Amino acid sequence: MRAEILAVGSELLLGQILNTNAKFISEQLAILGIDVYYQTVIGDNEKRLYDSLNLASQRSDIVILTGGLGPTKDDLTKETVAKLFQTKLVYDKNALFSIEQYFIKRKMKMTENNKKQALILEGAEVLVNRNGMAPGMLFKKDKKMIILLPGPPKEMEPMFVKELVPLLEKMLLNRGKITSRVLRFFNIGESALETRLETLIDNQTNPTIAPLAGNGEVTLRLTVKHEDDGEAIRLLDATEKEIQAIVGDYFYGYDQTSLMKQVVQQLKMEKWTISCAESLTGGMFASELTSFSGVSEIFSGGTVAYSTKEKEKQLQVSKEVIKQDGVVSESCAKEMALGAKKLYESDIAISFTGVAGPDKQEGKDPGTVYISIVGKSGIANGYTLSLHGSRNAIRDRAVKYGCYYLLNEMKRWKSSNDIF
Amino acid sequence: MRAEILAVGSELLLGQILNTNAKFISEQLAILGIDVYYQTVIGDNEKRLYDSLNLASQRSDIVILTGGLGPTKDDLTKETVAKLFQTKLVYDKNALFSIEQYFIKRKMKMTENNKKQALILEGAEVLVNRNGMAPGMLFKKDKKMIILLPGPPKEMEPMFVKELVPLLEKMLLNRGKITSRVLRFFNIGESALETRLETLIDNQTNPTIAPLAGNGEVTLRLTVKHEDDGEAIRLLDATEKEIQAIVGDYFYGYDQTSLMKQVVQQLKMEKWTISCAESLTGGMFASELTSFSGVSEIFSGGTVAYSTKEKEKQLQVSKEVIKQDGVVSESCAKEMALGAKKLYESDIAISFTGVAGPDKQEGKDPGTVYISIVGKSGIANGYTLSLHGSRNAIRDRAVKYGCYYLLNEMKRWKSSNDIF
Numbered sequence: 055m056r057a058e059i060l061a062v063g064s065e066l067l068l069g070q071i072l073n074t075n076a077k078f079i080s081e082q083l084a085i086l087g088i089d090v091y092y093q094t095v096i097g098d099n100e101k102r103l104y105d106s107l108n109l110a111s112q113r114s115d116i117v118i119l120t121g122g123l124g125p126t127k128d129d130l131t132k133e134t135v136a137k138l139f140q141t142k143l144v145y146d147k148n149a150l151f152s153i154e155q156y157f158i159k160r161k162m163k164m165t166e167n168n169k170k171q172a173l174i175l176e177g178a179e180v181l182v183n184r185n186g187m188a189p190g191m192l193f194k195k196d197k198k199m200i201i202l203l204p205g206p207p208k209e210m211e212p213m214f215v216k217e218l219v220p221l222l223e224k225m226l227l228n229r230g231k232i233t234s235r236v237l238r239f240f241n242i243g244e245s246a247l248e249t250r251l252e253t254l255i256d257n258q259t260n261p262t263i264a265p266l267a268g269n270g271e272v273t274l275r276l277t278v279k280h281e282d283d284g285e286a287i288r289l290l291d292a293t294e295k296e297i298q299a300i301v302g303d304y305f306y307g308y309d310q311t312s313l314m315k316q317v318v319q320q321l322k323m324e325k326w327t328i329s330c331a332e333s334l335t336g337g338m339f340a341s342e343l344t345s346f347s348g349v350s351e352i353f354s355g356g357t358v359a360y361s362t363k364e365k366e367k368q369l370q371v372s373k374e375v376i377k378q379d380g381v382v383s384e385s386c387a388k389e390m391a392l393g394a395k396k397l398y399e400s401d402i403a404i405s406f407t408g409v410a411g412p413d414k415q416e417g418k419d420p421g422t423v424y425i426s427i428v429g430k431s432g433i434a435n436g437y438t439l440s441l442h443g444s445r446n447a448i449r450d451r452a453v454k455y456g457c458y459y460l461l462n463e464m465k466r467w468k469s470s471n472d473i474f
Numbered sequence: 475m476r477a478e479i480l481a482v483g484s485e486l487l488l489g490q491i492l493n494t495n496a497k498f499i500s501e502q503l504a505i506l507g508i509d510v511y512y513q514t515v516i517g518d519n520e521k522r523l524y525d526s527l528n529l530a531s532q533r534s535d536i537v538i539l540t541g542g543l544g545p546t547k548d549d550l551t552k553e554t555v556a557k558l559f560q561t562k563l564v565y566d567k568n569a570l571f572s573i574e575q576y577f578i579k580r581k582m583k584m585t586e587n588n589k590k591q592a593l594i595l596e597g598a599e600v601l602v603n604r605n606g607m608a609p610g611m612l613f614k615k616d617k618k619m620i621i622l623l624p625g626p627p628k629e630m631e632p633m634f635v636k637e638l639v640p641l642l643e644k645m646l647l648n649r650g651k652i653t654s655r656v657l658r659f660f661n662i663g664e665s666a667l668e669t670r671l672e673t674l675i676d677n678q679t680n681p682t683i684a685p686l687a688g689n690g691e692v693t694l695r696l697t698v699k700h701e702d703d704g705e706a707i708r709l710l711d712a713t714e715k716e717i718q719a720i721v722g723d724y725f726y727g728y729d730q731t732s733l734m735k736q737v738v739q740q741l742k743m744e745k746w747t748i749s750c751a752e753s754l755t756g757g758m759f760a761s762e763l764t765s766f767s768g769v770s771e772i773f774s775g776g777t778v779a780y781s782t783k784e785k786e787k788q789l790q791v792s793k794e795v796i797k798q799d800g801v802v803s804e805s806c807a808k809e810m811a812l813g814a815k816k817l818y819e820s821d822i823a824i825s826f827t828g829v830a831g832p833d834k835q836e837g838k839d840p841g842t843v844y845i846s847i848v849g850k851s852g853i854a855n856g857y858t859l860s861l862h863g864s865r866n867a868i869r870d871r872a873v874k875y876g877c878y879y880l881l882n883e884m885k886r887w888k889s890s891n892d893i894f
Contacts, residue, residue: 065686067510069501070693072492076515081489090487091522095496095513102511126665160862185863208867266490330778336764337757340778344756345866347832355784357777358750358760364775364818398784412767443628446765 057083057116058092060106062131063205066095066121074207075120082214085309086222087232087277088116098128107138111198121205123188125167131202132191136175139195143173146180149189156187175202181217185209192221233286234261234277237297240313240458242304244272250300254293261293270451272304306461313457314342320464321352321402329398330356331369331390331405333381334423339406339453354398359390369393369405380416382409387424388434395428403428404456410445420445423452427463435463477503477536478512480526482551483625486515494627495540501730502634506642507652507697508536518548527558531618541625543608545587551622552611556595559615563593566600569609576607595622601637605629612641653706654681654697657717659724660733660878664692670720674713681713690871691733692724726881733877734762740884741772741822749818750776751789751810753801753827754843759873774818779810785827789813800836802829807844808854815848823848824876830865840865843872847883855883 059076066073076093083090091114096106110117122131136143150172157164171188174180181190186209191202201218203210239247248265255263261278276293280286298305307316321328330339340356343349357368362381365371371389379385390405404427411420421441428434437459441448479496486493496513503510511534516522530537542551556563570592577584591608594600601610606629611622623630659667664687675683681698696713700706718725727736741748750759760776763769777788782801785791791809799805810825824847831840841861848854857879861868
């Protein structure tokens with residue numbers, strides 16, 4: 055099954071926004087085992103939309119459109135689909151009701167053009183929009199499947215996961231059943247991972263093993279074809295066991311998790327509290343941590359000690375360390391972590407100091423990063439990194455490494471009860 | 475002149491990376507006044523690349539390809555262009571030399587396949603790659619212009635700006651000259667802005683006025699056609715003046731700026747220092763602020779006081795306020811801002827408290843946000859918001875509103891010297 059994605063919106067062609075929808079949908083379809091052959095962006099222009107849709111529906115089985123479902127004259131997506139497939143647009147009562155509710159809830163007056171959003175392609179399955187007004191649609195004609203989704207990611211993403219995926223999965227049962235599992239690795243490059251698993255990858259047919267790299271991580275996607283769920287899982291388990299024996303040191307989680315998500319899960323599970331002291335990351339660690347709900351039980355707080363003065367004042371970094379080693383040093387990182395642990399009275403503290411760039415600092419190159427972690431033992435461990443890339447890539451990688459080291463330390467603490 | 479962008483790379487179709495190149499190039503071309511009609515992503519597949527390139531070069535004047543210039547068998551871009559336009563690939567001596575230097579500098583052994591990167595389309599102008607090995611190319615044939623750029627953004631972006639833009643500008647002088655200006659607005663919706671400017675937008679022909687919304691902001695793009703630079707700017711100024719008279723209260727900056735960028739610029743200009751106290755935003759304000767280089771001169775530091783205890787301990791929020799109004803309150807926000815200002819001895823402090831969700835807190839709905847700002851006067855101003863969306867959308871919007879209020883307060887302080 056071939057799919058392609060058509061994103062509609064002049065703001066994309068003007069470079070005002072990133073097409074995060076295409077990435078999200080591609081990633082989700084990859085998980086479902088559906089191949090994406092093209093991603094296309096077109097403006098709010100009827101002729102070009104018609105031509106692109108026509109081409110897409112000739113060469114692919116599934117065409118997913120994002121955007122152009124809104125109330126204004128610019129929004130042409132469903133009108134164009136209706137025209138190409140010679141189908142009527144009809145009002146959906148439920149959609150109309152929830153659009154009215156949307157305005158009532160917000161105590162706003164509904165203008166007439168908003169009703170347009172309740173028009174759907176006759177015969178289409180409606181995908182409920184719980185985060186906005188325009189409903190999505192799954193429309194089938196001439197053995198083609200046309201899926202229409204709203205443009206704003208905060209509407210599209212939950213609709214995709216909660217409304218569309220179950221529908222697609224139901225349909226996928228008609229063909230060979232596929233079960234997959236993604237293993238996530240950090241601190242090892244794609245080629246290094248591939249080299250170490252070469253024999254296994256080459257000889258393995260069911261499940262297949264596909265390595266992928268991105269965002270400074272490597273993932274392995276195991277895909278098994280088997281009608282029986284239990285047998286599928288046994289096959290996946292067996293292959294995973296072989297992989298873990300070779301590169302298990304770099305493994306950190308399954309499927310759609312992230313390093314920070316794993317950190318949050320572990321902390322919640324162990325009921326350990328954490329605090330942080332940040333210099334070059336400037337609050338990024340705390341911000342990512344608090345992007346998860348319910349972290350108040352494990353996160354005490356954090357200090358962004360950006361200046362030398364604040365490192366001394368808030369975190370009690372000693373004058374000797376600053377004089378001898380500078381603020382870009384392992385000893386400063388350690389004292390920052392110890393300072394945060396004391397200040398926030400947490401079980402664990404993590405600190406980040408370094409050079410985000412673009413200029414050198416204290417004679418050290420951009421990308422020089424020191425991370426320190428202290429647990430209940432009160433002994434701070436230090437980690438040194440030399441990262442490459444832009445200022446924000448360096449900050450982002452530093453936070454990822456911080457999470458990775460935290461996961462490793464927590465694993466160690468759990469296996470040696472005397473420390474924690 | 476019509477342009478389109480073809481990004482080549484299976485990792486894009488797998489959703490592993492975002493197509494930031496398409497956004498960057500579209501943005502740059504918009505500045506040059508070149509319209510982008512399509513963005514397409516194709517995998518590392520010769521046939522589909524050939525077909526897409528064929529279609530693109532039929533319907534557009536300029537086709538910009540990114541990716542597929544590397545040393546491996548997967549990299550097919552220039553080979554496919556050569557095939558379609560029946561052109562030879564020849565070694566470029568300078569490119570070959572700099573590839574060899576690349577390896578010498580890094581003390582690495584050069585493998586034979588790296589030489590492939592020095593092959594260029596016969597007759598093409600070479601775009602030097604100062605951040606990687608594969609050179610870019612500008613190739614003209616049959617009145618079409620085909621531009622080949624490397625895939626990694628850190629190679630592509632500087633090549634685009636430093637090598638390609640001067641070449642394109644030279645060519646563009648031959649046609650009608652376009653000058654444009656983007657005005658950015660916050661705290662007003664797209665339809666509200668459009669309604670208030672309706673007569674102006676409808677009657678205005680040179681410059682034209684195009685409204686666009688995205689990321690919770692609205693922009694107006696003014697585009698003027700005039701051969702004379704001075705006259706073009708006078709026309710833009712006159713139209714902008716009319717717009718500012720109607721919706722100037724919501725205006726915050728020009729072109730590629732952002733709310734936080736404006737905050738940083740203003741602080742640097744006035745040499746004012748800032749600190750922050752964050753609860754629901756959890757470090758996001760500090761993290762965004764420190765994403766800009768050189769902020770150490772204006773940013774003292776910040777405290778993420780996530781728990782009630784830390785609000786009391788670090789920021790000296792009083793027990794009375796917590797008991798009477800709770801931590802999700804205007805009075806708590808004010809005390810947090812005052813506490814941060816005192817703790818960090820900064821000129822200005824900003825605080826954020828509220829309910830990020832998904833659950834209610836202290837009986838208040840997700841999206842309830844209190845922001846407070848205190849300047850030299852020592853009097854804290856409070857702002858209350860009811861935001862909608864996911865946990866992270868609420869946090870993100872809260873930070874944007876914080877920046878917007880900061881800009882307004884700074885404007886006020888500057889115009890009334892007695893306060894600051």
